Amino acid sequence: MLEILYEDQWLVVVNKPANTLSVPGRGPDKYDSILTRAEQLFGEAHAIHRLDCATSGLILIAKDLECQKRMYAQFRERHVEKEYRAIIRGELLGQWGEVRKPLRCDWDRRPRQMICTQWGKDSITQWTRLSIEGGHTRVSLKPITGRSHQLRVHMQSLGHPILGDEFYDSVETSDNDRLLLHAYRIEFFHPFTNAWVKFVAPCPF
Numbered sequence: 001m002l003e004i005l006y007e008d009q010w011l012v013v014v015n016k017p018a019n020t021l022s023v024p025g026r027g028p029d030k031y032d033s034i035l036t037r038a039e040q041l042f043g044e045a046h047a048i049h050r051l052d053c054a055t056s057g058l059i060l061i062a063k064d065l066e067c068q069k070r071m072y073a074q075f076r077e078r079h080v081e082k083e084y085r086a087i088i089r090g091e092l093l094g095q096w097g098e099v100r101k102p103l104r105c106d107w108d109r110r111p112r113q114m115i116c117t118q119w120g121k122d123s124i125t126q127w128t129r130l131s132i133e134g135g136h137t138r139v140s141l142k143p144i145t146g147r148s149h150q151l152r153v154h155m156q157s158l159g160h161p162i163l164g165d166e167f168y169d170s171v172e173t174s175d176n177d178r179l180l181l182h183a184y185r186i187e188f189f190h191p192f193t194n195a196w197v198k199f200v201a202p203c204p205f
Contacts, residue, residue: 001037002014002034002037002038002041003015003017005058005199005201006199009063010062010063010064010067010190010191010192011048011060011061011062011063011067011071011191012038012042012045012060012061012063013058013059013060013061013186013199014034014038014058014059014060014061015056015057015058015059015201016034016051016055016056016057016058016059016183017056018054018055018056018178018179018204019053019054019178020032020033020034020053021033021034021053022034022035022047022050022051022053022059023035023036023047023050024036034059034061035047035061038061042063044063044064045061045062045063046061046062046063046064046065046067046068047061047062047068048060048061048062048067048068048071048072048075049071049075049146051183052148052149052152052179052181054164054165054166054178054179054181055084055179055181055182055183056178056181056182056183056201056204057084057182057183057184057201058183058184058185058186058199058200058201059183060186067191067192070191070192071188071191074188074189074191075146078144079188079189080186080187080188081142081185081186081187081188082142082143082146082183082185082186082187083140083141083142083184083185083186084140084141084142084143084151084181084182084183084184085130085138085139085140085141085181085182085184085203086138086139086141086151086155086162086163086180086181086182087133087136087137087138087139087162087163087180087205088136088137088139088155088160088161088162088163089136089160089161089162089163089169089171090135090136090137090159090160091132091135091136091137092127092129092137092139092158092160094129095128095129096126096127096128096129097126097127098124098125098126098127099123099124099125099126099127099154099155099157099158100122100123100124100125101115101120101123101153101154101157102115102116102117102119102120102121102122102123103115103116103120103121103123103147103148103149103150103153104116104119104120104121105148111148111149111167112149112167112168113147113148113149113150113152113153114153115153115157121145121147122145123145123147123150123154124143124144124145125141125142125143125144125150125151125154126141126142126144127139127140127141127142127155128140128142136163137160139155140184141155149167149168151181152165152167152168152179152181153168155168156168156169162179162180162181163179163180164177164178164179164180165179165181166179178205180205182201182203182204182205183201184200184201184202184203185198185199185200185201186198186199187199
């Protein structure tokens with residue numbers, strides 16, 4: 001099943017559950033994904049972008065290759081605006097800020113990523129503190145670049161990893177059965193009508 005928030009003849013906006021693959025992986029145990037479910041529903045479906053398996057929230061699926069191509073261009077040219085919501089460990093000081101730290105794959109511990117000033121790719125995250133809740137901080141995160149695990153590594157680098165993060169939060173907490181990271185909002189130019197469109201998926205935590 002797919003939770004479809006919007007659909008037209010060109011694209012679909014889906015609210016992805018946590019711990020669900022965006023696209024299929026290797027092996028039959030990793031076949032189920034948002035993309036394969038969309039293929040079964042629409043016949044043709046193409047991934048426009050991805051979310052980490054553990055992350056919930058908004059994901060876009062193209063119904064044909066031309067739509068995918070046009071949306072790829074918008075992501076590449078940074079015309080797409082994205083906002084995530086997360087709860088991070090501890091009380092974050094300040095109201096807002098920006099993290100600019102280059103990232104690369106941690107090859108010895110894949111799929112983990114790491115900060116690397118020599119070989120890493122430029123990575124930028126803007127954050128805003130929303131509230132303090134039970135000793136932790138709810139934040140809005142806006143990735144200016146789209147590196148793998150970017151938000152997760154950048155928050156850890158501030159000393160405030162995202163709760164429930166199996167890779168970057170060293171403190172085990174039994175009360176979190178998922179990563180508390182959600183793709184909350186996405187805005188872009190519709191690839192065929194050129195209208196500026198905005199979608200929001202309410203935060204489930």
